[in-house]
Amino acid sequence: MTAVGTGRLPxxxxxxxAPRSPRVLLAPVTVTPTKPLSPSHLKGLLWTDVMYxxxxxxxxxxxxxxxxxxxxxxxxxxxxxxxxxVLGDTGYRDRSEQDIGELYVRYRxxxxxxxxxxxxxxxxxxxxxxxxxxxxRRVLELWTAHYARLGMHDPGLTxxxxxxxxxxxxxxxxxxxxxxxxxxxxxxxxxxxxxRHGMPLxxxxxxxxxxxxxxxALRDLLPLAASHDEVVLxxxxxxxxxxxxxxxxxxxxxPQVRRVALGRVPIDGRVRTARQGDWRGRSAGDLLDALGTPxxxxxxxxxxxxxxxxxxxxxxxxxxxxxxxxELRSRVGRAGRLLDAPPGDDDVAGFLARHREGLHVxxxxxxxxxxxxxxxxxxxxxxxxxxx
Amino acid sequence: MTPSLSAADEPAVVLSQVLLRAEVTxxxxxxxxxxxxxxxxxxxxxxxxxxxxxxxxxxxAAVAVVHRFDLASWIRASCGFALGLDPAAGAGWRRSxxxxxxxxxxxxxxxxxxxxxxxxxDGSSAWLAPxxxxxxxxxxxxxxxxxxxxxxxxxxxxxxxVPGEAGNRPPVRHGxxxxxxxxxxxxxxxxxxxxxxxxxxxxxxxxxxxxxxHRAPRLGGLAGPFxxxxxxxxxxxxxxxxxxxxxxxERPDARTPR
Numbered sequence: 191m192t193a194v195g196t197g198r199l200p201x202x203x204x205x206x207x208a209p210r211s212p213r214v215l216l217a218p219v220t221v222t223p224t225k226p227l228s229p230s231h232l233k234g235l236l237w238t239d240v241m242y243x244x245x246x247x248x249x250x251x252x253x254x255x256x257x258x259x260x261x262x263x264x265x266x267x268x269x270x271x272x273x274x275x276v277l278g279d280t281g282y283r284d285r286s287e288q289d290i291g292e293l294y295v296r297y298r299x300x301x302x303x304x305x306x307x308x309x310x311x312x313x314x315x316x317x318x319x320x321x322x323x324x325x326x327r328r329v330l331e332l333w334t335a336h337y338a339r340l341g342m343h344d345p346g347l348t349x350x351x352x353x354x355x356x357x358x359x360x361x362x363x364x365x366x367x368x369x370x371x372x373x374x375x376x377x378x379x380x381x382x383x384x385x386r387h388g389m390p391l392x393x394x395x396x397x398x399x400x401x402x403x404x405x406x407a408l409r410d411l412l413p414l415a416a417s418h419d420e421v422v423l424x425x426x427x428x429x430x431x432x433x434x435x436x437x438x439x440x441x442x443x444x445p446q447v448r449r450v451a452l453g454r455v456p457i458d459g460r461v462r463t464a465r466q467g468d469w470r471g472r473s474a475g476d477l478l479d480a481l482g483t484p485x486x487x488x489x490x491x492x493x494x495x496x497x498x499x500x501x502x503x504x505x506x507x508x509x510x511x512x513x514x515x516x517e518l519r520s521r522v523g524r525a526g527r528l529l530d531a532p533p534g535d536d537d538v539a540g541f542l543a544r545h546r547e548g549l550h551v552x553x554x555x556x557x558x559x560x561x562x563x564x565x566x567x568x569x570x571x572x573x574x575x576x577x578x
Numbered sequence: 579m580t581p582s583l584s585a586a587d588e589p590a591v592v593l594s595q596v597l598l599r600a601e602v603t604x605x606x607x608x609x610x611x612x613x614x615x616x617x618x619x620x621x622x623x624x625x626x627x628x629x630x631x632x633x634x635x636x637x638x639a640a641v642a643v644v645h646r647f648d649l650a651s652w653i654r655a656s657c658g659f660a661l662g663l664d665p666a667a668g669a670g671w672r673r674s675x676x677x678x679x680x681x682x683x684x685x686x687x688x689x690x691x692x693x694x695x696x697x698x699x700d701g702s703s704a705w706l707a708p709x710x711x712x713x714x715x716x717x718x719x720x721x722x723x724x725x726x727x728x729x730x731x732x733x734x735x736x737x738x739x740v741p742g743e744a745g746n747r748p749p750v751r752h753g754x755x756x757x758x759x760x761x762x763x764x765x766x767x768x769x770x771x772x773x774x775x776x777x778x779x780x781x782x783x784x785x786x787x788x789x790x791x792h793r794a795p796r797l798g799g800l801a802g803p804f805x806x807x808x809x810x811x812x813x814x815x816x817x818x819x820x821x822x823x824x825x826x827x828e829r830p831d832a833r834t835p836r
Contacts, residue, residue: 371684376647376763377728378682386687390720397727 212249212549215445216242217411218424219433220260223322223329223347224269225291225464226473227336229513230426230454233501237452237553238424239342240498243576244551247539251550252418253343256351257330259410261316263403267309270323272297282328290325291469298465306398320350336474341494341578354413357401361394363412367442382408384438392435404432408439415443420549424450427509448548453509455501461509472513480515481522488529491578495525498577503557528560528569529578536568538575591802598819599625601807605776606632609673636677638670641706641714642771643683643694644724647763648702650734653754653789655698656771658741659705660778661785662696668779671708676775679711680767683721692717699741726763730756733791742785749786752805753826759795760813761822769822773808777825782806790828797821 218238221231242253260266273293282290315321322330330347337344355363361380364370371381371391380395382404394405401409415421421440425433430451437447454461462468481496483489500521505511545556556576560567591597599620606614606628613631618624640659644652663671671677685694685704694704706714737751756766777783782805794800798821805825812820 368684368687371645371682373646373682373724373726375728375731376724376726378725378763381682381722383684383687385683385720386690388691388720391682391722393722397725 212420213418214245214249214251214549215411215414215418215421216245216251216253216424216550217407217414217421218255219426219429220255220257222260222263222266222269223257223326223333224266224294225329226287226469226475227333228455228464228469229457229472229477229501230461230468232474232477232497233455233505234424234426234452235337235342236340236498236501237450239340240502240553240556240576241422241424241450241550242343244542244545244553244556245549247542247575248546248551249549252414253345254411254414255345256353256410257322257347258316258320258349258351259353259406260403261322261326262313262401262406264309264400266326267312267316268304269294269297270312270326271304271308272300272302273323273325282324285325285328287329287332287475288470288473290329291464291467291473293325295465295467306396306400309400317352320352332475336478339478339490339493340474340497341490353406353409355409357395357405357409360405360409360412364408364439369439369442380405382435382439384435387438389435389438392432404436407436411436411440412443415440415445415447418445420446420448422448422450422548422550424452427451427453446548448550450507452507455505456509456512459512472515477515477518481519483522491529491574492522492525494578495528495573496521499524499557499561502553503561507554524561528573531569531573533570533574534568536571538568538571541568541572542576591804593798593800593802593804593821593824595818598807598809598821601809602629602819605675605809609675610635632675636674637710638674638708639677639679639711640671640708641679641681641717642703642724643681643685643688643692643705643717643721644703644767645684645686646702647726647731647767648700648734649731649766649791650738651698651700651702652767653738653770653774654741655696655703655705656774657778657783658698659696660775661740661742663707663779667707672776672779674708676772676779677708678768678771678775679714679718680724680764680771681718681721682724683717688717688720691720724764724767726767728763730758730761730763730766730793733793737788737790740783740785740787740789744786745784747784749788750784751788751790751828752783753792753828754789754823755792755794755797755800755826756823757795757797757821758793765810765822769808769810773806773823773825777806780806782825789825797824800824800826802826 216238218234242251245251334344334347361370361372369383371383373379377397379393379397381391382394383391385391392404395401423433423437433449437449441447457468457472481493483493500518504517542551545551559565560569602625610632613635614628617628685697686701695707696705774783805827807821808823809819810822812818
């Protein structure tokens, strides 16, 4: 038998398959669109962006950050219900993200235990029809603009990206692997059961049917995990217990799972949260304005590079260094010197490969290398490829 | 005179507050006469004080790890576990009022960590013999208290056979009555376990016996004689008691008592 028409020899059956590039799933914790982006959020987002763009030079990367999947958490649904209960029908087109963030602070202060029945219409609309409350829609539009200005890849902030598993499909997947303890038949909750790994039961669904953040993340990531060689989970250190569990479960789907835990950014020595208004005066919009870079292509490149140098290289993965606006500003000068490096045809992929951790590039090591004064770095090629 | 639960030569007794109070008194006196010695169980507050002492005095606890609740399986497992205890363990548990820690968990996932003393025939629960509660501190950290606030699911059909081979005594058919109004799954599990385990330890329920399940919103007015009674505080009335479940002797042709 001869092969006809292709001009290629038929491949021998025992020939080694052609090497394929590694497939990496990048899954940072999703910030819920209920407030402005704080320095802690920016750190995680910039970290993820550098990892995404650097790793994309070495393999196929899926950057998954579905807002749709996380709308179903109680903190988002509860905020939407609060807004409609307290403000009624109103428009949000003219509201700033700070305005909406202040409403979020008031919602958390209210601390009311809203019955599941009151949240159900919101959950249904978000899940089935891709509905997003106008306040969050407004926040996501403003974030989209920040992402563009920061040169960050937009993973689909305003797109309807429903999770691949329904809640029942996700629980059935877990159950088939002995990882689910479902007490709904007795009116109880559903637990993730990692006890065979020596880890304690963790609630996924409350007795009245409300899924938590971990359940939403499992619905979203489990269907994707099997088609990747490595999953990288980026999260705040305070979410460590849940992300340990998430990593353990995702590994059952086949891929290597790696966690990158990032410390939150203290403000004046204290770590605050969105419910305490940690973004006040230091939101993404505030910082972009405060840097004062000109609206020129070079100005935008300075801003993007300086933000990455500071939030990755200066702050590092830990959470001990307080945010310092002056230090961030000082990175603009450093960014200028790096931008002035002559463009070259250096082997960027080879350089990036030397900064790999597993299959993904470690943004901290890469950025620290960029800031090192006495080591040769192909800045002229690397900076536009990854940092601006 | 203390009303009798099961004297066959007396007129049929009917569930009443007097009978329920007498049963609580009997249970405390028979398990721990020392606890009730200086208390007037007939006086207001006397029973409460004795119950508190009983709870404090329960120094041994069995453990049930429950994967899913199935009424028939729970009944069989509860009887089977008590039947499998050696006499010393059974007596110690009886003195601790058959205290049982019920945890949510999948026994199949705990195989390497815990050596269970009894497993339900369908794997829905696994049991640890009575011991000091602090011996299972690690297990309690790994698992959660079983939380079953829902109503009882539909009853199984037919009778439930107590596991094991019948001995010299011919098997007995018992009526097992459960009050369903306001009875959550958790309350039912706890109450039935005490009722059945104590009936087994007292030799009233034996291998090969059959249990015919009867459900009614409340058991008030039910006619005895009663083989065993599970009495609890009435959740709707602070100062009253409720029969949560009971065993009656049933002839094969007996109808469901009204």
